[in-house]
Amino acid sequence: MTAIPASLDLPVRRRRHARLIAALTTTVGACASAAQALYQPVADAPPGQEAVVVDPLPVVYLGHTAAPLLEAARAEDEARWPAAVAREREQSERTSAARVALARAQEIVEEPGSSWPVPLPTAEQGAVIDLAGAGDEVAELWRGDPAKAAVLVRELAACGEFTAAEVLDAAVDVAIGAGLLALNEAGTAPDPSMMAEQCLGAVPYLVLAVALASADLD
Structure with missing residues (x-):
């Protein structure tokens, strides 16, 4: 693995994730346009008209195309900033190793002979789950109080088991996942x-x- 110098001039997050942010804003606009295709014919219809023909295809189409659009944007961002991506992966390996080490230490101090109805995650799986959980917590808190969420991110990063950037990126994943789920459900609404x-x-x-992808806390 090639070491990345600590003095590397890394982009701010809104530059690092610029294509993703642009794709997200495009998707926001597409949501408005797709909804308008359903609302506008009703608004244009005469007051006495009962049956109004609307076009649901833009909503259905958006539900199928939003995820590939965002994934392509992520790939473009990574291609644009290879040094930053290498640095992120190096840091991620280090923090993941710290979480794995902590999980293994906790396994050692657990009472011998204790059993669970289902197998517990491995230390490696637990490290992934912990990051996802941190992202979920930050995303939820950011919706109501970004300042408190920023404090939480800094506290998580201070423990050495996460970086601020990877927690924010995990929170971005949570927010995008919720948005895509809503779009998928919209496409099958009755x-x-x-x-x-x-x-x-x-x-x-x-x-x-967008807010999480743009946030710089380091």
Whole structure:
């Protein structure tokens, strides 16, 4: 593995994730356009008209295309900043090793002979779960109080088992996942009104992902 110098001039997060942020904002706009395709015909119809033809295909299409769009944007960001990606992976390996070591230490001090109804995660699996859990906690807190969420990120990073960037990236994943789930559910909603509402319901999560991807706390 090639060592990355500590003095490397790394991009700020809004530059590092610029393509992802752009794709997220594009998706936000697509949500509005898809919902409008359902609402506007109703608004344009005469007051006495009962049956109004609307087009649900933009919502369905968005539910199928949003995830590939965002994944492609992530790949483009990584290709644009190879040195930063290498540094991130190096740091991730170090913090993951710290979480694994802690998990193994906890296994040693557990009471011998204790049993569980289902197998517990391995130390390596636990390290991944811990990062995902930290991201979930930060994403949830950021929605209501970004300042408190920022404090939490710094506290997690101070323990040496996470970096601020990887916690924020995990929180981005949580927000994007929630937004994509809302879009998928919108595409299968039973009526156009609910379809439009659920499509717009994805927007706060996508906006949250933009905020988290742009946040610089280091």
